[in-house]
Amino acid sequence: MKFRVERDVLAEAVTWVARGLPARPPVPVLAGVLVSADEGGTVTLSAFDYEVSARITVAADVEESGTVLVLGRLLADISRNLPGRPVDVSTEGTKVQVTCGSSRFALLQMPADEYPTLPTAPEGSGSIDGSVFTQAVAQVSIAADRGDSLPILTGVRVEVDRDRMTLLATDRYRLAMREITWSPRTSDASHVALIPARTLSETARSLGAVGTIDVALGSAAGGDGLVGFEAGQRRTTSRLLDGEYPKVAKIFPTSSETEAVIATADLIEAVKRVALVAERTTPVRLRFSEGQLAIEAGTGEDAQASEALEASVTGPDIAVAFNPGYLLDGLGVLGTEWTRMSFTGALKAAMITGQTSQDGELDTTYRYVLQPVRLAG
Known part of the structure; x- marks a missing residue:
């Protein structure tokens, strides 16, 4: 050679x-x-x-x-x-x-x-814009489980219904879902695949900048058990996870009592600052009242921090507590100038979505659901 x-x-x-x-x-x-x-x-x-x-x-x-x-x-x-x-x-x-x-x-x-023979990718299923796919994978994969106790939760569930692709992941403490459109090979396309989140994230990051990604969705039950991606001269396959993914879509709240709209960048920076005094597993507290969000961490003789932000709040006042890392994960991939937080109760799952303006329409193509932390006492 x-x-x-x-x-x-x-x-x-x-x-x-x-x-x-x-x-x-x-x-x-x-x-x-x-x-x-x-x-x-x-x-x-x-x-x-x-x-x-x-x-x-x-x-x-x-x-x-x-x-x-x-x-x-x-x-x-x-x-x-x-x-x-x-x-x-x-x-x-x-x-x-x-x-x-x-x-x-x-x-x-x-x-x-x-050296083993490389696998052959399944037949092509369709194509998708690389930048859209990369963002969607980043938004969803943050919620996938990083442990080994329940391997099925380490994957991202990808469901295709004609020209709509839905990505879903959860680690039982938070749930992320993103809906995007793509170009299927057939008008009646229908697929469900569970792809390891780490592999999917690396693939999306490395192929997304190329332009269009060709996707070949196999089936773990169908025998091939593979998903394939191709962009330019780069081709990659991954073995699918096998098993029945839990029916978690019902966790998404269908109504809310209190809603707040906050500038995303301001909220991220404030949570980061206040969380500096919080231990790794210590929650940050968010108190919503008319026109304001107060963020606090630390109690008693521990180090304490607090900060207030302007917020457009509708509904009753509410105080909730979140794992700051989980909260920042969702806010960091939101990709919109404004964040809407919706609550049905202090201990019930809260939903985070984005919108382009403070009084603009709600964008539900990405939803991040986060379970609050129960405060002692």
């Missing part, structure tokens, strides 16, 4: 493919990146850990075709630190020679014949 490729092209490609390589692979070859050169003028780099696969094809000047397997993270580190000149890659015995200007590296070849 022998080819020449631009340094930035190689560095970007290897870094993208190697981003998900396991730190402690169950078998050594899974730490590798498969590099395949084709005399048609392309080089394809691939990685797979039995759960997630990644593949990217880049243009190169190929003198001799071939396939090698090398340590992925090492090749990524080397590629990023090479001088800004063309890179020559070739095989020489059991080594892979990487040359760029006066920089020379010799990497050991790993046994490519032991």
Whole structure:
């Protein structure tokens, strides 16, 4: 194998493919990146850990075709630190020679014949705007469980009904849902897939800037158990989570007694400041009254903080307490200038939505439901 490729092209490609390589692979070859050169003028780099696969094809000047397997993270580190000149890659015995200007590296070849075959993505289901998808995934994945006690809650439930896609996630303390439109291949498209939240977040961030993302939604029950994403020359698949996701949509409040509209940026900064005196699991208290929101943390002999903000409040006064981290998670991905908080009671789930102006229409395409904390005494 022998080819020449631009340094930035190689560095970007290897870094993208190697981003998900396991730190402690169950078998050594899974730490590798498969590099395949084709005399048609392309080089394809691939990685797979039995759960997630990644593949990217880049243009190169190929003198001799071939396939090698090398340590992925090492090749990524080397590629990023090479001088800004063309890179020559070739095989020489059991080594892979990487040359760029006066920089020379010799990497050991790993046994490519032991590398697993990459999965084939399901048939394409449709396409979606990359920036819309990236924002939707960010808004929802924050609510997915990060523990291992209930693996099914570590996923994002993606449901497709014709041209509407609904993303949903919960960790039992909060619930996030975002509705977006997409372009399905068929007018009667209908899919449900449970995708690992961490994988979905990394995929959306790495593909969203490309433009349009092609989505292939498989079914865990259908045997393939995969979801595929493709943008430009980047393709990735992920194994789906299996199991019945809890019916949590009924948690969304259908009515409210008290509603408050607050400037999002001001609310985020105030909560951050007040939460400085709160221990990690200590809640912040929000007291809503006519025209004002008071935010407090700390009691008794502990450090204390308070701050007041202007707020447009309708309905009875109410005092609620939230985990500050969970509250900031939802506010941070809202993406609107104004925040609407809706309450049916001090201990009942509160709903956070966004709106573009203080007296504008409510936007329910994104809903973040947060369970209040019961205060002692």
